[in-house]
Amino acid sequence: MIDLDEMNNLDWEALFDSTDLLITVHDKDFSVIKANRAAREKFGLSESKCSKIKCYEMFHGTDHPPEYCPSLKSLKTRQIAVAEIYEPLHNCFMEMKSIPRFNGSNELSGFFHVSRDISKRKALEESESRYLFYVKNFKGIAFRGHLNFIPIFFHGSVEEITGYTEKELLSGNPSWDKIVYKDDFHILQNSTEKFHTVPDFSVEREYRIVRKDGELRWLFESIQNICDDSM
Structure with a gap:
């Protein structure tokens, strides 16, 4: 069993960069503090560039968070929020999850943002939906x-x-x-x-x-x- 308290920074860096999930860390003003390897490769950004961009610029190419933004919801509720959206900027369906971060005073300090491409799953769901509609009629x-x-x-x-x-x-x-x-x-x-x-x-x-x-x-x-x- 892994003792998380004993894991050093290198362990966390390796874990952070080993997954294919797009993981970014934001402050409560939606600025990206850090992005893992998968996210940097997906958006074609260097590590230094990632730390100088707003999350909504990275994910949506906009100058403000869209209404469906899960981090926007987490900012209001202080709870985990999930959204499934089609993102035209990247031409894919994405599942996005926002996980609030709190400081030692239990104040909201930002978010962990976890995303994945669900385009294949959506295509299968659409195919099944069309088939069921065909059979029904x-x-x-x-x-x-x-x-x-x-x-x-x-x-x-x-x-x-x-x-x-x-x-x-x-x-x-x-x-x-x-x-x-x-x-x-x-x-x-x-x-x-x-x-x-x-x-x-x-x-x-x-x-x-x-x-x-x-x-x-x-x-x-x-x-x-x-x-x-x-x-």
Whole structure:
């Protein structure tokens, strides 16, 4: 276990500069006192230049703190504050956290400011949001499964079309091949070998299924295999 009280300045410098988080130390007037290696590299500033700049100039290219500035909030509340913003100056989404610093008299003396680029996470969230919107409004069934008919997911109008819930089909009770009308099963079989052997093989086909209530329902299906390195 590390005794923090025994760590010398060199230990703190090494820790300060070893992380990829953008860490800066500010006074309560938003002047940058110190910036770690990651922050200096991100903003293209030397160590001496960092100590002569306001944090809002460094992060936002403005002459005053923006309304969403977490340090501005910490100045008022004396509490930790967090903000997620898109910063056009650096063309990225950032998560910013302000941690108040206090002196021996418990007076606010400044802030630790910790930031990280969250652009990849935001892109994934946006992609998922668009997908969920598509599925919610899609009048059909979106699905993914293994070549042996074992499903990975079903989304969309599953119960409306088949009479079965997503949970029932995902559990294999019944499996998809079992609800295909027996006289049309050959339509699926005609493509089976190509799905196993031809990379990126796709096909459009029409066949009937037997709904849970026994009704026959025609389906149009557009399907493509997804290859991995083992194929």
